[in-house]
Amino acid sequence: MLAGSVVIFIGVVGAALVPLVRRRPGALPTRAMLIGGGLIFPAVVLMALLVAALLVGDRLSPRGEPGVLRVEAQARQWAWTFAYPDLPGRAATEGVLHVPVGRPFEVHVSSQDVIHSFWAPRLGGKIDAIPGQVNVIRLQADAPGVYRGQCAEYCGRSHAMMDFVVQAHSPADYAAWQAAEGPDQ
């Protein structure tokens, strides 16, 4: 989107400069600019963005497919707790969400107090954390590492400090973490 908008911006600025440089009427063909630039071009661009948005939205939506790891994210002022109902015996973690790499996981997001928003930008879109309601977002990390996340809905005094990380483990590391004893690791 950024690359496309830069190209369009340069084109628009260029078209606006043409009449200034070539100081005569009809420097640009009026009809072609109106119909082509004002009607057809935006329609094509917006359709392309609509298709892209629908595809991304579909990718982020839960599908009830088997083998997807389920994790739970509980927001509160001003921290995140992550629970692992699919991993019996595994204690909840504070501020760090542990996931396996290369495998989709669904985050079931809720809140204990006010509305927050779960957002790990490098993994995908954000989703609201609403008290009394569970929203689900489907994500996947394709490389091991740490993906920073942040509450994306203003939720009070320490909202800006309400961050978390998603730690994506290789399969062996994930098994080791899963087997590790004790809370908050």
Ligand SMILES: [Cu+2]
């Ligand atoms: Cu928040």
